[in-house]
Amino acid sequence: MTGLNPAPLVIISAIYFYQNWFFFLYAASILQRPVKKRWIVLAFFINYALFVVCSILQLHLVINWLLVFTLQFIEIRCFFRCRLSDSFILALFSMIIGLSLNILFRCVLAAAFDLPLVSFSNNIRESTNLKQYPVGLGFLAAGLYFQIARHFDAHMDNPRVIFQDPARKRFLIQLCLAIYLYLVLNLLIYSVPGNILVLKLWGVKSCVFSLIGVYLAIRYAARISRLSQYRVLNREVREALKRKKKEELELSRIASTDPLTRCPNRQRAETVITRWLEAGKSFCLCFVDLNGLKRVNDTQGHELGDLYLLTVVQTLWGACRQDADALFRYGGDEFVLLFPDLPPAIIGSRMDRVNRSLRARSHMPGHPFDMSISYGLAQSGEYESADMLIKAADKRMYIDKENTERNRHGIRP
Numbered sequence: 001m002t003g004l005n006p007a008p009l010v011i012i013s014a015i016y017f018y019q020n021w022f023f024f025l026y027a028a029s030i031l032q033r034p035v036k037k038r039w040i041v042l043a044f045f046i047n048y049a050l051f052v053v054c055s056i057l058q059l060h061l062v063i064n065w066l067l068v069f070t071l072q073f074i075e076i077r078c079f080f081r082c083r084l085s086d087s088f089i090l091a092l093f094s095m096i097i098g099l100s101l102n103i104l105f106r107c108v109l110a111a112a113f114d115l116p117l118v119s120f121s122n123n124i125r126e127s128t129n130l131k132q133y134p135v136g137l138g139f140l141a142a143g144l145y146f147q148i149a150r151h152f153d154a155h156m157d158n159p160r161v162i163f164q165d166p167a168r169k170r171f172l173i174q175l176c177l178a179i180y181l182y183l184v185l186n187l188l189i190y191s192v193p194g195n196i197l198v199l200k201l202w203g204v205k206s207c208v209f210s211l212i213g214v215y216l217a218i219r220y221a222a223r224i225s226r227l228s229q230y231r232v233l234n235r236e237v238r239e240a241l242k243r244k245k246k247e248e249l250e251l252s253r254i255a256s257t258d259p260l261t262r263c264p265n266r267q268r269a270e271t272v273i274t275r276w277l278e279a280g281k282s283f284c285l286c287f288v289d290l291n292g293l294k295r296v297n298d299t300q301g302h303e304l305g306d307l308y309l310l311t312v313v314q315t316l317w318g319a320c321r322q323d324a325d326a327l328f329r330y331g332g333d334e335f336v337l338l339f340p341d342l343p344p345a346i347i348g349s350r351m352d353r354v355n356r357s358l359r360a361r362s363h364m365p366g367h368p369f370d371m372s373i374s375y376g377l378a379q380s381g382e383y384e385s386a387d388m389l390i391k392a393a394d395k396r397m398y399i400d401k402e403n404t405e406r407n408r409h410g411i412r413p
Contacts, residue, residue, distance in 0.1 A: 013048055015136050019098070019143035020044045024079070026146040027090050030159045033080050043075045055131075061187040069095045069180070085169055092176040093159075096214055099183045100207040101141045105134035106190075107203035116195040117203075158222035165225035175217045179210045258329040260306060261313045269328035269336045273386035276338070283380045284344050286337040286351065287393035288316065289401060291372045293333040300369060308371060309333075315357050319350040336390070344377045351375045374401035 021040055028035045050071060054064040073091035077084065106120040109130070120131050149155050162168050186206045189199045256268035264272075276283055290312055297305035316327055316335060326338040339347050351373070358371040376396025383389040 009052065012132050012136050012139070015139045015143070016048055016051070017044050019139040019146070020047060022143050022146040022150070023094055026150045027076060027080065027094075029150045029156055030090065030163065031080050031082050031086060032160070033082065035079050039075075039079050043072075043079070046075075047071060061190060062184050065095065065099055065184055065187065085166075085173065086163055089163075089169065089173050089176060092173065092180050093214070096176060096180050096183065096210060097145060098138060098142045099180070100210050102134060102138035103183065103186055103203050104207035105137040105141075106131075107200040107207070109134055111197060111200040111204070114195065116193070117190050117199060118193065120190060158218050161222045161225045161229070162218065165221075165228060168221040168225045168228075172217060172221050176214060179213055182206065183210055261309060261329050263313060263327055263329040263335070265328065266330045269330055270386050270390075272326060272328075272338065273336075273389060276340075277380060277384075277386060277389070281340060281380065283338050283340040284342055284347055285378045285380065285389050285393045286339065286347055286375055287330070287378070287390065287397045288312075288335040288337065288351070288373050288375045289397050290333040290335075291374055291401065291404060292370055296369045304369065307367070308369065311361065311367065311371060312358065312373060315354050318357075319354050330390075336393075344379065347377060348375075372404065374398075374404055376400055 020043060024035050024040045024043065047068065050067060051064070054067065059067075069091055072094055073087055076082070076090050077087040080087070106117065109115070110117050110120065115130070120134055162172055183206065186203055189203060192199060256264055256271075258265050273285070290308065293305055293308055296308050312335070313327070313329075316337065320327055320337065321339075321342075324340060325342075328336045328338075330336045337347075355372050358373065361367050362369065362371045374397050376393045376399065378389050378393035378396065380389060383392060
């Protein structure tokens, strides 16, 4: 045995500082959280001290890497204040990259120079120990990866997406944990005496497959996470469109509905009449005017005037067929009714019943005023436009109103 040579430790420490520095910057990019540089320096001293102590105590490499993993997990958790699962998976990823490259370079160097794997054991006191070479190359390669990877958004987006998906994150943790334990078990080959090429090739294969497995797992999990996000986003967009359509329909209904009587308004009436005329639908239009509404408003107040309107609307609805006829408030005291496929004689009979009902309720409790309507009818087939049809019915309504006034005052035509 010889004394401990400090030169390799200084070189390896510089390389490990490089790897440690860019790993924490890499983790900060994934977590999208800042990390203080003095904490990275503190982590380097703690971690490298652990490496040196394990080497001096000649602990088995399995114990060495398990201790390093535990320490790095604690550091990530403390530095970033992130979730335990995030700390765990980042520590696993760091260990898989570092351990894979460490074993890979040990096996490649052992195969290239025809050396036994025991030459790369954890005993740094031996003058023939060559551990510093694969360890230095492994840390250097890992540092290069972490330095370069954090500058590629496409590469960094995959773990970020996974970290937002608990199901895919659990899958990745389970897979990475299995790969890490598999790599740790590969460290047992350094205890096998002899210069066996098969063991070296097995180590190379294990490292390459582990790195490829982690890469494919991250890509697969990220793709599934994005699909899940797209499904959620698609569902949210559909729900938003449904809400918007519902709101638009509600606004359209409000814009085309009279707030007092809840009947469709004049604009809606003209739209429906035009559509029915263009479709060639046969219907009869009844134009209704309330008699004496202005007098009730002026002498007894608008509250009773509104009651008059609502009473007439209720009575008119009673004269309509459900899901067939339509009632619109056309103006202040004017209403339009549409009766599809119903003869004018039957409609006139219905309006007469409405008048009898209103007169019967006049001067009853709650209705201290006269109530009646005047109406005029026009058949759809006789006119080309909604305006002409409405004007014809309106003209006949005024004739009916004049006749009603004459009869009311006992004047003969």
